[in-house]
Each structure stands twice: as C-alpha cells, then as structure tokens.
Amino acid sequence: xxxxxxxxxxxxxxxxxxxxxxxxxxxxxxxxxxxxxxxxxxxxxxxxxxxxxxxxxxxxxxxxxxxxxxxxxxxxxxxxxxxxxxxxxxxxxxxxxxxxxxxxxxxxxxxxxxxxxxxxxxxxxxxxxxxxxxxxxxxxxxxxxxxxxxxxxxxxxxxxxxxxxxxxxxxxxxxxxxxxxxxxxxxxxxxxxxxxxxxxxxxxxxxxxxxxxxxxxxxxxxxxxxxxxxxxxxxxxxxxxxxxx
Amino acid sequence: xxxxxxxxxxxxxxxxxxxxxxxxxxxxxxxxxxxxxxxxxxxxxxxxxxxxxxxxxxxxxxxxxxxxxxxxxxxxxxxxxxxxxxxxxxxxxxxxxxxxxxxxxxxxxxxxxxxxxxxxxxxxxxxxxxxxxxxxxxxxxxxxxxxxxxxxxxxxxxxxxxxxxxxxxxxxxxxxxxxxxxxxxxxxxxxxxxxxxxxxxxxxxxxxxxxxxxxxxxxxxxxxxxxxxxxxxxxxxxxxxxxxxxxxxxxxxxxxxxxxxxxxxxxxxxxxxxxxxxxxxxxxxxxxxxxxxxxxxxxxxxxxxxxxxxxxxxxxxxxxxxxxxxxxxxxxxxxxxxxxxxxxxxxxxxxxxxxxxxxxxxxxxxxxxx
Numbered sequence: 052x053x054x055x056x057x058x059x060x061x062x063x064x065x066x067x068x069x070x071x072x073x074x075x076x077x078x079x080x081x082x083x084x085x086x087x088x089x090x091x092x093x094x095x096x097x098x099x100x101x102x103x104x105x106x107x108x109x110x111x112x113x114x115x116x117x118x119x120x121x122x123x124x125x126x127x128x129x130x131x132x133x134x135x136x137x138x139x140x141x142x143x144x145x146x147x148x149x150x151x152x153x154x155x156x157x158x159x160x161x162x163x164x165x166x167x168x169x170x171x172x173x174x175x176x177x178x179x180x181x182x183x184x185x186x187x188x189x190x191x192x193x194x195x196x197x198x199x200x201x202x203x204x205x206x207x208x209x210x211x212x213x214x215x216x217x218x219x220x221x222x223x224x225x226x227x228x229x230x231x232x233x234x235x236x237x238x239x240x241x242x243x244x245x246x247x248x249x250x251x252x253x254x255x256x257x258x259x260x261x262x263x264x265x266x267x268x269x270x271x272x273x274x275x276x277x278x279x280x281x282x283x284x285x286x287x288x289x290x291x292x293x294x295x296x
Numbered sequence: 297x298x299x300x301x302x303x304x305x306x307x308x309x310x311x312x313x314x315x316x317x318x319x320x321x322x323x324x325x326x327x328x329x330x331x332x333x334x335x336x337x338x339x340x341x342x343x344x345x346x347x348x349x350x351x352x353x354x355x356x357x358x359x360x361x362x363x364x365x366x367x368x369x370x371x372x373x374x375x376x377x378x379x380x381x382x383x384x385x386x387x388x389x390x391x392x393x394x395x396x397x398x399x400x401x402x403x404x405x406x407x408x409x410x411x412x413x414x415x416x417x418x419x420x421x422x423x424x425x426x427x428x429x430x431x432x433x434x435x436x437x438x439x440x441x442x443x444x445x446x447x448x449x450x451x452x453x454x455x456x457x458x459x460x461x462x463x464x465x466x467x468x469x470x471x472x473x474x475x476x477x478x479x480x481x482x483x484x485x486x487x488x489x490x491x492x493x494x495x496x497x498x499x500x501x502x503x504x505x506x507x508x509x510x511x512x513x514x515x516x517x518x519x520x521x522x523x524x525x526x527x528x529x530x531x532x533x534x535x536x537x538x539x540x541x542x543x544x545x546x547x548x549x550x551x552x553x554x555x556x557x558x559x560x561x562x563x564x565x566x567x568x569x570x571x572x573x574x575x576x577x578x579x580x581x582x583x584x585x586x587x588x589x590x591x592x593x594x595x596x597x598x599x600x601x602x603x604x605x606x607x608x609x610x611x612x613x614x615x616x617x618x619x620x621x622x623x624x625x626x627x628x629x630x631x632x633x634x635x636x637x638x639x640x641x642x643x644x645x646x647x648x649x650x651x652x653x654x655x656x657x658x659x660x661x662x663x664x665x666x
Contacts, residue, residue, distance in 0.1 A: 061584075062486070062543045068493035087584050108482075110584040110609070135485035154489035 055082035056165070057100035059091040059117065060133065061109045065154070069104055069133075072158055079165055088112025089202065092120055096199040100128050102168050104152075107134040112191055112202070115140070115179060120193040120200060122173045123230065129168035143179040188239045192220055194227040201227065209276050211236050211244070211252040223275060247271055247290060248283045261290060320386055320393025320451075321458040325379040334375050338367040370408050370443070374401060394451050398444055405443035409436050463632070470628045480577070483540075490543045505542055508535045515565065523633065525660045526600075527559035533569040533591075540576055547586025548576060554593035554602070560660045561600055564629035570622040571604040571651050579606030579649060595657065602653045608644065623651065630655055 056079050058069045066084050073081050082100040085091035088109055095103065103121070107114040114132060121127045132151040134140055144151045149171060150164045191202040207223045213233040220229050237244065237252055244252050257273040261282065264270065269282035271290070282290060323330055342364035346356055354362070377400060378385070385393050413432050487509055494502035515532045530552075537550050550572070568591065575589045587607040594601045623642055630638040630653065638655040 061547075062490065063545050064490040064493035064497075064542060065486075067497055068489065071496055089584075108581075110582045135489065136481040154485050155492040156489070 053078050053080045054101040054165075055080055055098070057082050057085065057091065057094055057098060057103045057128070059085045059088075059103060059109070059114070060106040061086050062106075065106065065133075069156070069161075072156070072161055075158070076162055076165065088114070088117045091117050092193075092200050092202065095121060095124075095128060102129045102131065102165060104131050104133060107132050107137055107140050115176070116189050116191070118171060118179075119173070119176045119189060120191075120202075122171055122176050123193055123195060124200075127170055130171050131164045131168050140179065147175045147178055149175060149179065188242070192229060192231075194220070194229055196227070203227070205240065205243070206254075206256070208254055209257050209273050210254060210280065212280075213250045221276060245290065245293065247286050248281055251280050253280065255294075258294065261287075261294075320388050320390050320397075321454055322378060322382055322386055322397075323454060325375040325382065331372070331375060334371050335368065338371050339364055342367050366408075366412060369412075370405055373408065374404055377404065390455070394448075397451060398447055401443045401447040402440050405439050406436055409439045466628055466632050470625065470632060480573070483573070483577075486543055487539050490539075494542065501542065505539060508539050511535050512539065512569075515569070518565065522564060522629070523562050523660075524565045525559065526557055526561040526563050529563050529565060529568050530554055532566070533572045536569050536572060544576070544580065544586065547583070548580050549586070549588045551588060551590045554591060557593040557595050557600055557602075558657055558659070562633070562658045562660050563655070564626070564633055567626050567629070567653065568602065568604075570626065571653075574622055574651075575604055575606035575649070579608060582609035583607065598657050600653075600655055600657050604651045605648050608647050608649055626653070634658075 056073055058066050058073070058081060060066045060069065063086075066086070070081050070084065073079050079102075082098045083094045085094050089112055091103070091105070092112070094100075103117075105114040105117055112120075114134075118130050118132070121130065130150070132140070132144060132149065133154060133156065134151060135154040141151070143149075150168050152160055152164055189205065191204055192208060194201040194203060203220060203222050203224075209221045209223070211229075211233055212219045212221060217228045218231055218233055218236070219226050233246075233250070233252055237246055240252075243254060243256060245255055246252050253271060253273060257275060259272045259274045262270045262272060262279065269284075269287040269290075270279035271282055272279050325331070325334075342360055345363050346360040349359060350356075378397070381400075385396060388396065410432070413435060487505070491502050491505045491509070494505060512532065512535050515535075534552075537548075541548055572589065572591065580586050580589065589604065589606045592603045592605075594603075623640065627640040630640060634655045638653075640651070640653055642649070642651040644650075
C-alpha cells in the first residue's frame with residue numbers, strides 16, 4: 052500500500068508540480084491539496100495523510116504554524132517543509148535535523164526526503180518557530196476536540212486562565228481547554244498579553260477598566276467577559292504603570 | 297484619481313515628504329583651520345593690492361601693512377560674527393540667510409571703515425599725503441560695495457561646493473542602494489519553481505516566463521541606463537507583473553491607469569517596478585484572498601504623479617520586514633535627477649499602503665538637465 056501525501060502550497064503551479072512529481076514516484080499517492088494553512092489542518096484531520104509536504108511561507112497560518120498545530124495530534128503525520136529562500140528557517144531546519152526541500156524541487160531530492168521523512172516533536176518545532184523570523188508567534192490557538200481541530204484566532208482571545216492541570220482559553224465565542232502552559236503562552240504572546248495573576252493572562256486589547264474593592268483588592272474588567280478577574284498585589288502596580296491608570 | 301493621495305498628507309501624519317530642505321550652507325568659522333585660511337586669503341589679497349597700487353608716497357611695505365591690517369580686522373570680525381550666528385543662519389532658507397549675511401557684512405565693513413578713518417584722523421595721519429583717503433563717504437561707499445561683491449561671491453562658492461559634495465555623496469549612496477535593491481532571492485527561486493511546473497503543463501507559457509525573467513534581469517543589471525523613458529520602465533513593471541501573475545493566479549489583480557502620462561518622460565530606471573514588487577510582497581502575498589494593486593498616473597502642469605496603492609494584510613498578522621530600502625533608493629535617484637522638484641511620499645491610510653511619486657516632465661531626447 053502506498054503512503055498518502057498531502058500537498059500544501061499557496062501557489063497553484065507549485066502544487067501542480069508536486070502533484071505530477073508524486074504521481075511519478077512509486078509508493079506514494081496524493082491524498083489531497085491545500086492552498087493555505089487553515090485548509091491544510093482541516094484536510095489533515097479529515098484525510099489523515101501519512102506525510103505532509105508543507106510550504107513554509109503562506110498567507111495567514113503559515114507552514115511553521117501548521118506544523119506546530121499538527122504536533123499536538125496524537126498521531127501526527129510526517130512533515131517535509133518546502134521553501135524558496137528563508138535563511139532563518141533553513142538554519143533552524145539544519146540544526147534541528149528537520150526534512151526540507153528547496154524550490155525548485157528536484158525529483159530525486161523529493162524521493163529521498165519522502166523516504167526518510169519523520170514525525171516532528173513539539174520542542175523541535177518550537178525551536179524552529181522561535182528562530183525563523185517570519186512567525187515568532189502563532190496567529191491561532193489550536194483546540195483539539197471530539198470533532199477535530201478548532202482554531203481560535205489569537206486576536207479573539209480575551210484571556211487565558213490556569214487551573215491546577217489545564218489552561219482555559221476564554222474567547223469571543225466561548226471557552227476551551229488547551230494544553231499549553233500559561234508560562235509558554237506568556238512568553239509567546241508577550242506583545243499583546245499581560246500577566247495579572249499567577250493564574251491569569253489577559254489580552255490588553257480588551258482591557259476595559261481596573262476596579263478596586265473595599266478591601267483594596269484590584270479587579271480587571273475585560274470587554275466581552277462578564278466576570279471580573281482578580282489582580283494580584285504584585286501585578287497591580289505594573290498594570291497601573293503600563294496603562295497609566 | 298490620485299488626488300486622494302494628496303488629501304491624505306493633511307490627514308495622515310505618517311505621510312511625510314522625504315527630502316532635505318534647501319538651506320543656507322556656511323563652513324564652520326569657529327574652526328582654527330578656517331581662521332587660518334581667512335588670514336592667508338587676507339594677506340594674499342593685501343599683497344596683490346599693494347603690488348598693483350604701487351603707492352609712491354607711502355612705499356610698498358607701509359601700504360602692505362596698512363591694507364592687511366584693515367582687511368584682517370574686517371575678515372576676523374566677520375568670521376567671529378558668523379561663528380556665533382552660524383546656528384541661526386543655517387536654519388534660514390537660502391535667500392533669507394544670504395540676505396542676512398550680506399547685510400551683516402555691509403554693516404561690519406561700514407563700522408570698521410568709519411573706525412579706521414576716525415582713528416586715522418585722530419592720530420593726525422590725515423595731513424600726510426595718501427595715508428588716509430580724503431573723503432569719509434566715498435571711502436565708506438567703496439568699501440561697502442566691495443564687501444557686498446566679495447561676500448556674494450563667497451556665498452555662491454560655499455553653495456556650489458556644498459551642492460557638489462552633496463551630489464557626490466548621493467551618487468555613491470544611490471549606487472550602493474541600487475545593488476541592494478535588486479530582485480529578492482525569494483522571487484527568483486519561486487519563479488524558477490513556477491517555470492519548472494509550467495514546462496510540463498504549459499510549455500508555451502514556460503517559454504514566455506523564461507523570456508520575461510530574462511528581460512527583468514537585464515533591466516536590473518543594466519546600471520548604465522540610469523535614465524530611461526517612462527514607457528520602458530512601465531514595460532519592465534508589467535513584465536514583473538506577468539511573472540507574479542503565473543505564481544499567484546487570481547489572488548493578484550493589478551489595475552494600470554497610466555495612459556495619460558507622457559511615454560517619453562525621462563525617469564530613473566527601476567522606479568515603478570520595485571514599488572509594484574513591494575506592493576505584491578507586503579500587500580498581496582500575505583493575504584489568503586489576495587487583493588488589488590492600483591498604479592495610477594497623472595500629468596498636470598508639467599508634473600508627473602504616479603500613485604501605487606496596495607491593501608495591507610489583516611491587522612493580526614505580523615507585518616513582513618519592511619523594505620524601506622527600495623523607497624529610499626527611488627527617492628535618492630529621483631532627487632539626483634530632478635532635485636527638489638521631485639517628491640516621494642509613502643504611508644498607511646486606513647487599510648491601504650500608498651506611495652506617491654512626483655517629478656517634472658522632461659522628454660527623453662531633451663538631454664539631461666544641468
């Protein structure tokens with residue numbers, strides 16, 4: 052039985068070429084094609100390909116981000132990155148021993164890469180994402196539910212809240228459980244999120260006001276979130292300084 | 297059509313004109329080297345005057361001493377004055393600054409001449425024939441006129457040397473930037489990949505694409521044709537568009553409205569193409585559903601205006617590394633060609649990025665302007 056390959060590239064001619072090259076390669080078949088990251092993740096869920104040929108540079112969710120979402124799956128497909136010229140990504144691929152192909156792709160290189168493509172680990176991908184300049188942070192948070200992968204745009208996230216074991220992401224369309232720790236989220240989204248408490252990280256975009264009750268305890272009100280969030284004593288000063296309240 | 301861009305400059309502070317204002321230029325009169333130069337120039341002038349006059353009554357050495365003392369007083373006082381006022385003067389516009397300097401030198405010369413006359417007559421030198429001029433007013437008038445002429449010549453000299461130095465610097469910079477502003481490697485490899493795909497599916501198109509790519513690179517490598525007709529430049533930009541079109545398909549739409557422009561207008565090579573490249577790279581490629589780039593030209597009262605607009609990627613997406621290099625490079629080369637009459641403006645406006653070029657029309661066969 053031949054291995055099933057998903058082809059992901061935003062440029063039609065690039066997909067055409069990969070498809071025809073795969074058709075000439077024995078032992079592999081094209082499971083599907085995706086023209087962007089969002090579609091790629093959907094097809095990975097529905098088609099369950101063995102290997103994904105993934106263009107690094109795409110509009111919206113780019114190749115590196117797709118790979119990071121894939122890495123959260125129980126049985127992720129093997130990934131081979133494709134790029135025309137991304138100095139930083141290439142350096143990261145080299146140092147993490149991740150399979151990649153350069154455009155224009157050579158048939159024999161493609162065959163070689165398909166033969167030894169392996170699964171990627173999350174630490175590997177995090178490393179690549181942080182050294183590749185194009186996408187230092189994800190644009191979407193992936194939530195794995197019963198009906199497959201759900202993607203929540205980061206700009207729709209109001210806050211992250213941590214319990215003992217899980218992290219809850221509260222967003223405009225509800226809330227979901229995710230596996231990322233508050234600490235890694237804080238590092239990744241430092242540009243738009245701020246820590247207000249040991250257990251909470253808020254999106255500053257939705258900050259409405261900071262209130263204080265009789266006992267001196269500070270609370271943050273976010274637009275679109277009914278409940279107020281507790282602010283720790285230590286963070287209250289920082290928050291006030293940052294927003295000049 | 298492009299009036300929108302003009303309105304915007306008032307509404308959007310990030311749209312600023314990029315260009316050095318034309319100001320009075322003065323060397324630093326506080327520096328010892330400048331003062332030494334002034335002393336030497338004075339002594340040489342005094343020598344020339346003394347030699348030419350051949351004062352029988354006074355004798356050569358006395359005449360030289362008298363003249364050089366007089367000249368040194370004037371020039372060192374003048375230098376001191378300009379040293380103090382330099383900061384203020386160089387902030388003035390060229391005509392205003394020049395007028396102030398001329399006025400100051402006239403006043404200074406008048407005062408020192410009067411003092412010299414007064415001291416001379418007090419010391420009783422008026423009796424001895426030839427040492428003091430007979431009449432204060434003709435003496436003053438003569439000296440002031442000389443001062444005005446010499447100062448005007450000096451200012452002109454400062455201006456010309458400054459302009460020359462400025463131009464040399466600009467040319468050197470433009471050359472460096474032209475090298476850096478060459479086609480992005482990403483574009484090259486992606487195009488190659490597209491061509492590789494087309495050789496199977498559509499050989500005729502692949503052939504065209506190879507020819508287009510060759511034309512584009514020829515235009516890029518040709519440094520000698522720094523000044524080309526506008527029609528040629530638009531051709532290069534359209535060639536570039538054809539290649540990108542193959543790769544991006546329906547996502548890329550470009551609207552050209554440049555028919556009203558004089559096709560023989562002289563422009564620096566690679567002026568429109570890099571703007572289109574930027575618009576596609578920053579505006580179209582990062583958008584999943586692509587967008588429309590418009591290139592609109594207007595010809596009015598001898599001035600050519602070209603406006604390139606592109607949509608911006610959704611706000612949540614991290615902007616790609618800005619390429620201000622191409623813009624700076626175009627600005628420099630337009631400046632080199634048309635000086636202050638050219639202008640480059642750029643900025644965000646709502647969800648668009650807009651670049652406006654404006655420069656005077658000069659036909660290709662008219663030859664370069666002085």
